[in-house]
Amino acid sequence: MAKKKRAYHHGDLRRVLLDASVDLVAKRGVDELSLREVARHAGVSPAAPYHHFASKGELLGAIALDGFALLADAMRRALEVEARGSPVEKLRAIGEAYVTFAIDHPAHFHLMFHPSLLPFAESTKEGAPAHAFAILSEAIAQVVAVPEIGARASQAGLVVLAWSLVHGAASLVLDGPLAGGLPELGVRAEEVPELVTRTFASLMSPRPAKVATHRAK
Amino acid sequence: MAKKKRAYHHGDLRRVLLDASVDLVAKRGVDELSLREVARHAGVSPAAPYHHFASKGELLGAIALDGFALLADAMRRALEVEARGSPVEKLRAIGEAYVTFAIDHPAHFHLMFHPSLLPFAESTKEGAPAHAFAILSEAIAQVVAVPEIGARASQAGLVVLAWSLVHGAASLVLDGPLAGGLPELGVRAEEVPELVTRTFASLMSPRPAKVATHRAK
């Protein structure tokens, strides 16, 4: 079709397989994905992928690791944009980046947290996953250093809270009951990353400041 | 083994199949579950379940619906315990009940939010899922009615925030990277429901009150 005639040796099959997998996971979900289908999509025999990955799990694990790197990048970029902002505003920006990342890269996000791939992703304890976590951790340390906040919440409490918050928002919008937003309340799905993090930031701010997207009556 | 000799007609096969499915999903996860394995566990031929459920999806959908009813119940009970508490404390109790429910009933929780079962669970828009949501919604309305909070957050913002928070905490502890708690920060997995909701409540409280489980330094 639109497929270029390639040399016999594909040259870039590894990349093509990864991309095809991402597409298929995004379309059908992790559990519907088969390696044979990926090969079919890449226009290649079912055995070909084994020249690039030892197993299906290794292929998906590679995508998961890519995902953590992309996430860490997105978080870092968000931080830079808010370089002059308050600790709370920085944390908010990171959080929004997390949720937005999940929505923009659903396949990566699903694979990153798929239980069956933990062995593959864990193998690099020092790599991208740890890096992403470190960014969050550091941002929270700065928030906790604000006296009004430190008096109410611990580092551990805030880490678990913040992570849960953005992870939950991502999950509910991606797979779950928030996929269509919350029409009765006038919330569209694409507003969720901002709404949820801005509401959070409002609650943390030392004194009542701006109200989140949906003005309280 | 410990299996009672039963009459030829099993009498309670429907129940047995549901229970076996819950066990197996809890042990292996939704996607590893096969109807044949459920039948095997129930000591019955692979065709037997079809006298009770039209398909595998219908069986799992029935469990998901049970789950929503159990969840709504747990939330309602938590509310009763806090009957004399503040709106924030009521909301916190509901949230803790949500996370605890997920941990105590992992199979139900997974099935309730499994995308492939949405058709089955959605079929009862007026049933248990809507009921659980209504409890949350009402608790949040009371929270928003507190002036200091209403000035900072909208109903919509808080609904999405609160749901995301508890859903994320549940997901991270059940499947994810929080399954083992957060040892570096001294958080054990079983503390998460309380820690996360108490930190949340502290942040919402009009004035600095108690600090969450982990005291700020």
Place this chain on the structure above:
DNA sequence: TGTACATCAGTGAACGCGCGTTCACTGATGTAC
């Protein structure tokens, strides 16, 4: 209480399917001299 019969709730064999992975193979590519 007994009997005839309909219905219920199982059985076990079979269906077609797509899967992950392995294998022996072969044509294309890269390298040494």
Place this chain on the structure above:
DNA sequence: TGTACATCAGTGAACGCGCGTTCACTGATGTAC
């Protein structure tokens, strides 16, 4: 520049597997009279 050869990256057929579901069946149970 040409040639010999090792290696690389594919092919295509085959493996064994477990799955969801269907089917004709049959023994157990419940019901009408």
